[in-house]
Amino acid sequence: MTEAGGRWNRRGMLKLTGAGAGGLLLGGGAGAAAEGAERRRYVPPSPVDTGRVEGGKVVFPEWRGPADAPSAPPPAPLSDDQRVGFAIVGLGRLSLEEILPAFAESKQAKLTALVSGTPDKLAAVARQYGVPASSCYDYAGFDRIRDDPAIQVVYVVLPNAMHREYVERAAAAGKHVLCEKPMATSSADARAMVAACDKAGVRLMIAYRIQYQPHNRRAQRFVRDGSLGRLVGMTATNVQTVAANGAEQWRHKQALAGGGSLPDIGLYCLNTARFLTGEEPVEVWATQYSPPNDPRYAEVEETVSFTLRFPSGFVANCLTSYGARDDKHQRLNFADATIDMPNAYSYTGQQLSVTRLEEGKTARTELVIPETNQFAAELDHMAGCVRENRRPHTSGEEGVQDQLLMEAIYQSARTGRPVKLDPVEGRDAFRGPPPPELQG
The missing domain is CATH 3.30.360.10 (Dihydrodipicolinate Reductase; domain 2)
Structure with a gap:
């Protein structure tokens, strides 16, 4: 805060005190006040700073030099009313440790329902993720999802041999399906699952997360x-x-x-x-x-x-x-x-x-x-396929x-x-x- 030679000067003191709210302008006088006003004058931001909106998304011009990697586009998440609602079927380790937390990083999907055969676990997880009791189902009452419009996709996260039953039941309820890998325990069951979804006119995706990594x-x-x-x-x-x-x-x-x-x-x-x-x-x-x-x-x-x-x-x-x-x-x-x-x-x-x-x-x-969250990437791909009526990649x-x-x-x-x-x-x-x- 000193100039060369070690002496205090009025300009240095103004830089120290003039910008703070209630700061004391040492040295006083009209000249000091004018200088403070000059520094505090509003300068409109440039387009490099404000960006622009294209297709409903905010984009910024590149601001880094050619020696640096360009910035990634800013996230463009959908609003809650545009997101695709998912019901998670099965609350085992994979669901609790990876899939449910991934909704926080998703841009197109949201958690709307849970299905479990363990009542106390179902209630605890529902509280943690804000899922109402009316959107919690057991396996016996699973078919009631037909009457829940908030559920658009059913994500089957069950033991392999149970995949076919719940994919077919979800399809019969008119819901699109994301199913964990392996798809089934036999090629015959796997073909039956594809046929059930085709018959119901719903999309079927298998959760091969590596293909989105x-x-x-x-x-x-x-x-x-x-x-x-x-x-x-x-x-x-x-x-x-x-x-x-x-x-x-x-x-x-x-x-x-x-x-x-x-x-x-x-x-x-x-x-x-x-x-x-x-x-x-x-x-x-x-x-x-x-x-x-x-x-x-x-x-x-x-x-x-x-x-x-x-x-x-x-x-x-x-x-x-x-x-x-x-x-x-x-x-x-x-x-x-x-x-x-x-x-x-x-x-x-x-x-x-x-x-x-x-x-x-x-x-x-x-x-x-x-890196990206592989489970969020899967959720978003499935949500995009539902919103845009596309065939899933996997x-x-x-x-x-x-x-x-x-x-x-x-x-x-x-x-x-x-x-x-x-x-x-x-x-x-x-x-x-x-x-x-x-x-x-």
């Missing part, structure tokens, strides 16, 4: 645009451990789960390999293992290793298990580069690095890609195809032989249009 979508772009050369191979690992009391979980009951690690977590490896390339495999071969005399694996498998061969020659080697420490790593081997993706199938913590030759030396570059047909492929994987593991599959023409044969909200 930014790092995996960026990896898909590398595969599709060919900038790193041909995709030759992929190594996909999704493993985790199970507590000693795991046999008590529904996931370890064949009748409820339809299988062990394969439909639960191995499905991410399978579906992502298909998603990245857009191709469908023409051959699978597999092996599986379960520790003997372990009650956790009396009905379902612990470990499955499977290989997928695709028409282009691309090969995906996949490992899934309930017996190895948590690891969800994905590596893509291109002709000209390698992509490594730690935590590729996790809820958070994804990374993507590219290793290739640059200026005669091997260089590894990590791409900085902002459609019911996408779920049917995975059920067929898992059946082929189990067949190969059982027989010890490869299973050849009928070729499927074209790319993305079972998917709806790419999610427009995630393009760019």
